[in-house]
Amino acid sequence: MLQKELTELHEERALHREGRRRRPFRTAALVGYTNAGKSTLLNAMTAGGALVENQLFATLDPTTRSVRLPFGQTCLLVDTVGFIQKLPHELVAAFHATLEEVGEADLLVHVLDASHAGAETRLETVHATLRELDLGDRPLLLAINKVDRCSPESRRRLQTFRPEPYLGVVLVSGTTGEGLDSLKSAIGEALARDMLAVEATIPYDNWQALSRWRRYGVVEGEEFASDGVHVRGRLPEAIVKTVIGEVGGEDPAG
Numbered sequence: 071m072l073q074k075e076l077t078e079l080h081e082e083r084a085l086h087r088e089g090r091r092r093r094p095f096r097t098a099a100l101v102g103y104t105n106a107g108k109s110t111l112l113n114a115m116t117a118g119g120a121l122v123e124n125q126l127f128a129t130l131d132p133t134t135r136s137v138r139l140p141f142g143q144t145c146l147l148v149d150t151v152g153f154i155q156k157l158p159h160e161l162v163a164a165f166h167a168t169l170e171e172v173g174e175a176d177l178l179v180h181v182l183d184a185s186h187a188g189a190e191t192r193l194e195t196v197h198a199t200l201r202e203l204d205l206g207d208r209p210l211l212l213a214i215n216k217v218d219r220c221s222p223e224s225r226r227r228l229q230t231f232r233p234e235p236y237l238g239v240v241l242v243s244g245t246t247g248e249g250l251d252s253l254k255s256a257i258g259e260a261l262a263r264d265m266l267a268v269e270a271t272i273p274y275d276n277w278q279a280l281s282r283w284r285r286y287g288v289v290e291g292e293e294f295a296s297d298g299v300h301v302r303g304r305l306p307e308a309i310v311k312t313v314i315g316e317v318g319g320e321d322p323a324g
């Protein structure tokens with residue numbers, strides 16, 4: 071019976087992964103302790119209206135918003151319920167909804183409260199939680215939040231903080247807006263890592279292809295030639311064909 075359950079679980083995960091690959095938009099989930107400032111950051115980055123409150127578990131339902139990244143790429147940003155070591159019983163259901171969202175994410179952005187005394191212990195707890203949830207190998211960025219409350223010394227110390235296994239560390243403040251552009255760039259770069267490198271010539275009468283490329287992928291260079299726009303960049307595998315068609319595209323990555 072256990073073997074059967076394991077197999078089913080495995081198949082389910084594979085389906086989820088496949089689903090992730092087929093969606094054109096990439097998804098990044100904000101994870102971390104309660105009160106770290108996840109909802110504040112989501113609001114600041116998307117100018118939306120996610121609930122922000124200085125209370126335990128202000129976020130009970132995951133909230134998703136779209137955000138424009140540098141180079142015009144769009145991604146979905148998911149707000150989640152904060153992780154803590156021992157979850158009150160009545161919040162388990164809310165936590166499960168969050169876990170489903172987190173499980174679907176292409177990238178996790180761990181939001182850490184720099185002004186909290188036990189920040190390093192919390193970093194470890196979140197890692198342990200992610201490992202328990204089988205999310206230990208998901209690409210990770212660290213957003214060190216509330217740096218507006220840090221002393222110049224601790225800022226300097228944090229600037230050289232490069233813990234494993236993060237792809238990048240960004241110092242941010244959801245309230246002052248500091249570092250948000252850097253965070254967006256870091257998210258864009260991390261999300262483009264598993265896209266395919268593509269070069270194509272897009273005829274001038276197919277402007278939709280170019281706008282789709284900008285929306286779902288990354289345009290790294292474009293040149294206006296007589297036969298169309300020569301574009302170089304990256305695209306999610308799932309939409310290479312719909313964007314550049316069967317003809318005119320090359321895939322240098324193979």
Ligand SMILES: Nc1nc2c(ncn2[C@@H]2O[C@H](COP(=O)(O)OP(=O)(O)OP(=O)(O)O)[C@@H](O)[C@H]2O)c(=O)[nH]1
Pocket residue numbers: 103104105106107108109110111121122123124125126127128129150151152153215216217218219242243244245246
């Ligand atoms: N000084 C300062 N305060 C911040 C910053 N970001 C968030 N806060 C404050 O921290 C408190 C918690 O912020 P939230 O965004 O609700 O935290 P959260 O991580 O979403 O919390 P949960 O939804 O409970 O998991 C609020 O009072 C915010 O105003 C920041 O960059 N600097």
Ligand SMILES: [Mg+2]
Pocket residue numbers: 108109110121122128129149150
């Ligand atoms: Mg919140």
